[in-house]
Amino acid sequence: MNVGEVAALAGVTVRTLHHYDRIGLLSPSGRTAAGYRQYSPADLDRLHQVLLYRELGFPLEEVATLLDDPSADPAVHLRRQHRLLQDRLERTQAMVAAVEKEMEARSMGISLTPEERFEVFGDWLPEEYAAEAEEKWGGTEAWAQSQQRTRAMTKDDWLRVKAETDDVEARFAAALRDGVPADGETAMGLAEEHRQQISRNFYDCGYEIHAGLGRMYVEDERFTAHYEGIAPGLAQYVSTAVQANAARHGG
Amino acid sequence: MNVGEVAALAGVTVRTLHHYDRIGLLSPSGRTAAGYRQYSPADLDRLHQVLLYRELGFPLEEVATLLDDPSADPAVHLRRQHRLLQDRLERTQAMVAAVEKEMEARSMGISLTPEERFEVFGDWLPEEYAAEAEEKWGGTEAWAQSQQRTRAMTKDDWLRVKAETDDVEARFAAALRDGVPADGETAMGLAEEHRQQISRNFYDCGYEIHAGLGRMYVEDERFTAHYEGIAPGLAQYVSTAVQANAARHGG
DNA sequence: CTTGACCCTGACGCGACGTCAGGCCGCAGC
DNA sequence: GCTGCGGCCTGACGTCGCGTCAGGGTCAAG
Numbered sequence: 001m002n003v004g005e006v007a008a009l010a011g012v013t014v015r016t017l018h019h020y021d022r023i024g025l026l027s028p029s030g031r032t033a034a035g036y037r038q039y040s041p042a043d044l045d046r047l048h049q050v051l052l053y054r055e056l057g058f059p060l061e062e063v064a065t066l067l068d069d070p071s072a073d074p075a076v077h078l079r080r081q082h083r084l085l086q087d088r089l090e091r092t093q094a095m096v097a098a099v100e101k102e103m104e105a106r107s108m109g110i111s112l113t114p115e116e117r118f119e120v121f122g123d124w125l126p127e128e129y130a131a132e133a134e135e136k137w138g139g140t141e142a143w144a145q146s147q148q149r150t151r152a153m154t155k156d157d158w159l160r161v162k163a164e165t166d167d168v169e170a171r172f173a174a175a176l177r178d179g180v181p182a183d184g185e186t187a188m189g190l191a192e193e194h195r196q197q198i199s200r201n202f203y204d205c206g207y208e209i210h211a212g213l214g215r216m217y218v219e220d221e222r223f224t225a226h227y228e229g230i231a232p233g234l235a236q237y238v239s240t241a242v243q244a245n246a247a248r249h250g251g
Numbered sequence: 252m253n254v255g256e257v258a259a260l261a262g263v264t265v266r267t268l269h270h271y272d273r274i275g276l277l278s279p280s281g282r283t284a285a286g287y288r289q290y291s292p293a294d295l296d297r298l299h300q301v302l303l304y305r306e307l308g309f310p311l312e313e314v315a316t317l318l319d320d321p322s323a324d325p326a327v328h329l330r331r332q333h334r335l336l337q338d339r340l341e342r343t344q345a346m347v348a349a350v351e352k353e354m355e356a357r358s359m360g361i362s363l364t365p366e367e368r369f370e371v372f373g374d375w376l377p378e379e380y381a382a383e384a385e386e387k388w389g390g391t392e393a394w395a396q397s398q399q400r401t402r403a404m405t406k407d408d409w410l411r412v413k414a415e416t417d418d419v420e421a422r423f424a425a426a427l428r429d430g431v432p433a434d435g436e437t438a439m440g441l442a443e444e445h446r447q448q449i450s451r452n453f454y455d456c457g458y459e460i461h462a463g464l465g466r467m468y469v470e471d472e473r474f475t476a477h478y479e480g481i482a483p484g485l486a487q488y489v490s491t492a493v494q495a496n497a498a499r500h501g502g
Numbered sequence: 503c504t505t506g507a508c509c510c511t512g513a514c515g516c517g518a519c520g521t522c523a524g525g526c527c528g529c530a531g532c
Numbered sequence: 533g534c535t536g537c538g539g540c541c542t543g544a545c546g547t548c549g550c551g552t553c554a555g556g557g558t559c560a561a562g
Contacts, residue, residue, distance in 0.1 A: 004508065010369050014509085019550060034558055036509060048369065055346070060549070078354050085347045092343060095306075096336045103329050118261050118299065255539065265540085270519060285527055287540060311518070509558065515551080526541070532534085 001039045003028075010047055025064045026050055049077055056084045168194050172238050173231040182240035191238070191245035207246040214242030252290045254279075261298055276315045277301055300328055307335045419445050423489050424482040433491035442489070442496035458497040465493030 007014045020026040021037065026046055030038040039047075046067060053063040066072065172190050180186050191210075198205040198213075205213075217227060217239040227235035258265045271277040272288065277297055281289040290298075297318060304314040317323065423441050431437050442461075449456040449464075456464070468478060468490040478486035 002509075013551080015551065016549085018511090023549095032509095032558095034509075035511090036558080044369075051369075052346075052350075054549095075354070075357065078350055078357070082347065082350050082354070085343055085350060089340065089343050089347065092336055092340050095303075096333065096340065099303075099329055099333050099336060103326070103333070106326065106329070253540075264520080266520065267518085269542090274518090283527095285540080286542095287527080305518095503562100505560105505562085507559090507561105510556080512554090514553085517549100519547090521544100521546075523544085524542095527539080529538095530536085532536100 001044075003037050003039070006039045006044065006047070009044075010051060012051070020047075020050065020060075023060060023064075025060050052081050056081070056088070164197055168197065169227075169234075169238075172241070173234055176231055176234055176237045182237045183244035187237070187241035188245040188248060191241040194238075194242065195245070207249045211243050211246035211250070214239045214246065217242070252295075254288050254290070257290045257295065257298070260295075261302060263302070271298075271301065271311075274311060274315075276311050303332050307332070307339070415448055419448065420478075420485075420489075423492070424485055427482055427485055427488045433488045434495035438488070438492035439496040439499060442492040445489075445493065446496070458500045462494050462497035462501070465490045465497070468493070 001009075003014045003017050007017055017026070017037070021028065026043065028037040029040040029043055032038060049067055050060075050063055053066060054060065058066070066077070168190060172187070172194075175187055175190065176182075191214075195205050195207070195210045198210070217235050227238055252260075254265045254268050258268055268277070268288070272279065277294065279288040280291045280294055283289060300318055301311075301314055304317060305311065309317070317328070419441060423438070423445075426438055426441065427433075442465075446456050446458070446461045449461070468486050478489055
């Protein structure tokens with residue numbers, strides 16, 4: 001199939017398909033001698049996934065990493081999409097309820113407080129991220145604790161927590177810069193501080209959990225990006241330090 | 252309240268409020284001596300409306316025209332939002348169903364046709380516009396006819412229809428330019444052609460309906476914009492011609 | 503062998519902000 | 533009184549996901 005047909009079938013414009021091709025999100029599996037894009041059924045499959053994730057609000061770059069993850073087979077995507085769609089359903093229902101509440105209030109001559117009226121917008125920002133996080137960690141004790149504690153935090157609390165975190169990260173970066181070994185006493189000390197910070201602010205972070213986190217810093221691109229954004233090599237450095245510290249206490 | 256507080260309450264960034272101020276969508280009702288934005292409760296009300304419409308996918312400019320329409324009291328907005336949210340609910344449910352269908356198909360080893368898989372995306376483009384249109388005309392016979400006929404149209408059909416329409420509109424513009432009276436024989440002839448075109452291509456357009464359409468050309472800004480984009484004064488001209496033609500046949 | 507629909511690749515534009523940069527408030531603490 | 537330090541201000545440029553030409557090749561039908 002050529003672009004026009006695919007566009008008509010999927011309900012997108014040709015330009016959109018060009019765009020997806022250029023950014024590498026969906027490149028047709030073939031071209032004719034004249035350079036015409038040729039889409040295979042597999043390409044259509046992928047397009048379908050792309051459109052679903054897009055509809056759910058994912059930035060295209062993230063859609064690409066999701067779909068290119070070789071450890072995620074189609075069933076994983078379907079389950080995730082199902083969950084995200086149900087989240088959206090709940091959210092929409094909440095908004096419907098809010099509007100109905102307001103209509104009723106109006107008809108009774110009452111007026112709602114600003115807090116009441118904005119609450120449906122308030123904590124939903126991470127529609128997709130929250131869903132993903134819950135998929136990974138939902139149901140665990142740590143997750144529940146974290147949810148409960150962070151919900152109670154004020155803006156000042158957040159700023160304090162962020163300052164603490166920034167501090168430790170900066171000292172990690174300094175250690176890396178100065179050539180301090182990642183599995184040495186100093187770096188392990190920082191790792192321990194890091195662990196205690198998490199325990200204080202989010203959830204009881206034991207050594208095994210901390211070691212798991214450490215692994216994620218080099219495996220999950222979002223964490224990796226965070227640390228590499230501070231200093232190149234920092235993700236690996238922190239990961240090593242955290243795991244060394246865990247090993248020391250664990251065994 | 253100053254920007255920061257409003258932003259925190261509504262779950263948006265300060266930058267967003269700056270933006271809404273600059274484009275005139277939501278300008279705080281006051282400023283302090285130092286130039287600090289001061290938001291009143293009424294401003295918060297408006298912000299709430301803005302965020303709801305935004306969430307529903309309306310471009311900000313359109314949100315502004317909706318909210319600035321003096322003929323639309325708060326209740327109108329609430330009803331519209333309620334309808335749009337319910338549309339979204341239905342649509343999301345359809346998508347959930349589609350994903351479930353696909354999961355089942357996969358588990359049975361069957362695979363769906365491309366058409367089946369994309370159909371949920373297909374005809375939904377005008378989430379909001381379609382909803383608005385249906386709100387106005389839904390349930391009428393003309394609406395149903397139009398829906399049925401346009402669904403059956405191929406791309407070529409659309410092009411042909413568009414060419415026809417463009418032709419009549421160009422002749423209307425020429426008449427206007429040449430100073431031909433809008434309620435004269437020539438202009439009424441064009442109006443009659445216009446009416447028959449609609450009847451052929453969309454729905455049985457009698458004289459009363461046509462007269463109603465004519466009124467809309469000067470009352471609904473979208474129609475007005477369309478005609479004024481062709482030639483200044485054309486909206487009024489066509490409107491007059493159409494109504495004169497209807498009056499001639501009606502009485 | 504032309505015509506008209508369809509395809510290609512730039513390249514610029516746009517909406518709705520994000521993200522600095524440079525500088526002015528406002529109030530707490532010394 | 534001064535000095536931070538967070539919050540606010542106004543530009544101004546960057547980003548994302550395309551829309552929209554411009555200039556030109558391709559292909560099936562007549």
